[in-house]
Amino acid sequence: MARQPQPSVDDDMTQSNIRIGIMPPLSGLAGMYGHDISWAARIACQEINETGGILGVPLELVIEDDGSLPGTAVPAAFNLIHNRHCRAIVGNLLSNARIAVAQQVAEPLKTPYLNFAFNEGSISSRYFFNFGALPNQQIDKMIPAMAQRHGLKMYFAGSNYEWPRGSIDAAIRALNRLDGDVVGEDYLPLHASTTEIDLLLERVERSGANVFVPYFVGGDQIELLTRFCASGLKQKMAIVMGHCDEVLMQQLLPEIRAGFYVSNSYFMSIDTPQNDDYMKRLAKMPGVNGIWPRGNGVVTHFGEGAYLCVHAFAKAVNLAGTTETEALIHALERVHVLGPQGWVQMDTLTHHAYVNTFLARSKTDGTFDIIERFGNIPPAIPERYRKQAGQSAIVAPATDDQTADDQATDNQAALHDAVNSAFMGNAQQILAMADIAVIATDEDGIIRQVNAHGCQMFGYGTEELMGMSVHLLLPPEQRMRHADMVRSFVKSADMQRLMSRRGNVAGCRKDGTTFPLKASIGKFREGDHWVLVVTLRDISELARSEEFSLWQATHHTLTQLPNRKLLRDRLNHALLRTRRQNYNVALLFIDLDGFKLVSDTHGRETGDKLLKVAANRLQEKVRPGDTVAHLVDDEFVILCEQVEQPTMVALLAERLNRVLREPVVIDRFPLYLTASIGIAVGHGSTHSADDLLRSVNTAMQDARQPRRDGWYFFNGSLDARARQKISMIQGLQAAMKASELSLDLQPIVDVRSNAIVGAELLLRWHAPGGDIPPDVFIPIAESSGAIVPIGNWVFDQACRLEAQSRERWGNQALGYFSVNMSTRQIQPPNGITDIENSLRRHAAMPERIMLEFAESALMTDIESSLQTLHSLARLGFVIAIDDFGAGQTSLAHLGRLPVNLLKIGRGIVSHPARQDDSQTTLRGIMSLGQAMNLKIVAKGVETPQALEELQALGCHYIQSYLLHPPLLTAQFWQTYQQQS
16 A cells, blocks of 8 residues: 655745645544645645746745544634634535634634535535535436436435535435435444444345445545445445545555445546646655555545645635735635636635536546546535525634624623523532533523533533534534524513424534434523523434334334335335336245244244345345345245346346255254245336235235246236246256357458458357247347356357467468457456456457447447447457447547447348438448548348449448358358468
């Protein structure tokens, strides 16, 4: 792992220079990012000073460690302003520190405060300027992108403080707009234990989620990702984060790194001139020994944000012509800067910037591939915080640095004395001993007295709470509502509002973590003023008990799987979604044959163990996103969404029957089970949840009748078709072992010379009952996954033939062998490796092997296709798009693909002279090929007239029965020899 140097603090300042202070976390929970942020700020400062500085004087940078905590960040901010005389401050990474600095330093001291980190949007202040992404710029794009790729059931979890809670709130709103399912929401304490993380992941595994969305900080995120992979969940569901970057990648083992989706405003792999320039400067920084992944030099979205903040400050000062605060604020409101991510512009109304955001996927080397660009997005305050946006900030705690005028009026001082007197004597002693928090405030909610339990509950010292607004003891999204409630209470005739009327609220501790509490408020007159008394009780245990009761109501207590109630809820949601989709929903009702006999014979405890094993086996075999529910005793139901063909569900039933037949050893005694599985398929336009549940129960009863240990569709015709396809799939799996597969070679001819220059390998299946056409068995092989071993065998034969051709013919060897490839063959983790192994085994030359990919398959996930095809092109393969013109390939996509050749299908070339549309398409493809320097192969040329037309249009190669039919290998070599 690359070692990071410790940046030094710039102490050699002179009063003639303009200073800006920055607070990276050089220690504490987020300490791993301190170097990245410090380097970025220094690079920005260098660039500014190289172009003349600010107002003709140098810009100087002062670095203060924020310690990753509010208690250390606030003193650091005060020091930058008062002792180091900085004109503006830049920070902070963690939201609890950021909120504290904004409220306790920037607002009361009227100092511009620029933020570099993505944030939840909870801060509303005229002095606060955010250059990081808001949820709408990051999460609102990320959630639909992941739902489209992987599904609409998502599990959310994070650390228990404002940034994760605010971000997850925004993510859930985004998912709800898609009619998705929130299958879980959890919050763990900071520095969560491995036990807490493992229990969370157990809940995630049983949730049936398509996508897991974790929002943990620093080391907690690293531990979570490590244990997520170790648990095997990475193979069962996708994971997407708003917080994962190159620094976190450095902390993970290479075998863990690959495959994580991340959405953010910057990645090191962004291709812009500004990013290239930044990398060159970073490489020259003291202590940097190279750019990641070949060295320790990194920049994350935090560092890039710090870079933007320093440049924005410099530009604003030059625009204003002064460092005077009001003029500087007006300039910051209209500032725009060009950074590594592209242009970033401040929004005058919200004080949040337009930023560019991206969806990326991590690689084994710890870098990221950009797979989608969301563009430059305007900021929008999340609904959770919208009420407080634009309102004046709630009063912050008084500080020793404030003047007497800033701290309180004379009336407030008099009221303070009055409240103090009310707490004298026995009353004060009683309150000190009370086991609930008691806080006394003035009419404006400013704390004047607090008992010891109140200090302990919120983590503050008594002196820290004095003069603080009581509203700051609530999370940001509740503060304005709470302030309105207090003002309403003061004006009302009520003297108290009891806990039952007040309801539950959340408390916010000094470290930013939140907890549920019960509150009531009362008031009494002291002279001409009201004294407000707030009583608070921490109800965390009660809340946990209520959450557990809710969980129990929706889960089976033995297996912890969803129960009938939760299954019905998810089924209703799934059926609603099908009304907007062309997919069906399927239920599999699983009844464990013979379970009652086992339980009666060996006892209930053994039966329970058996049910747990069965539940785990079902969980392991279902598809990502499928819900496994446990109804009662030996009855389970699996809910499958996005079902294209009944065969998919039948294959799943086959897997379940197979795994449940395996013996279960309990107390060294083997037990045997089988299962009767009923299957029902439906759509929201024709079926209700009750319809499907009744149908699948009937199908399960039918499956039990003849012999058990099998599956049966509710619809008889579906059952027959599914069994026919299953039979074919099983036949395909046996075909390779039985040597039923063979290859023909169809010559590819040069139009100008009429010489054979290549050959396409065509797969044939000689089944015991007769030959099966490729257009029948290949789609089934593709949908079932059997295409992967079969396709790998075909490719291996291509490598063998290529090596034989060179060995036999030398310089006169065949130009190339063409192989149809499925995108499934080249998917991680083994795809590219299997291809490389075949090349090595036969010493084949990849530049003499052409890989054909169907246009429709490539367009299904263009970003993933780009990544894969570039990897293959780097190995030296010739890349072709098969059946070009039948799909939806845009010119923009085609220009990005490393393609050498286009193959035109029979539908376009068979009668070009007699079909106006085909001829127009054909001419367009020929022109496109010439413009992009691509070779063209025409297939299915049926007449001499069509051949002449293609020759006239400039087609390069022909593959057709008209010239050569597919040949056995020996026949092909004979034909080729005759030509030579």
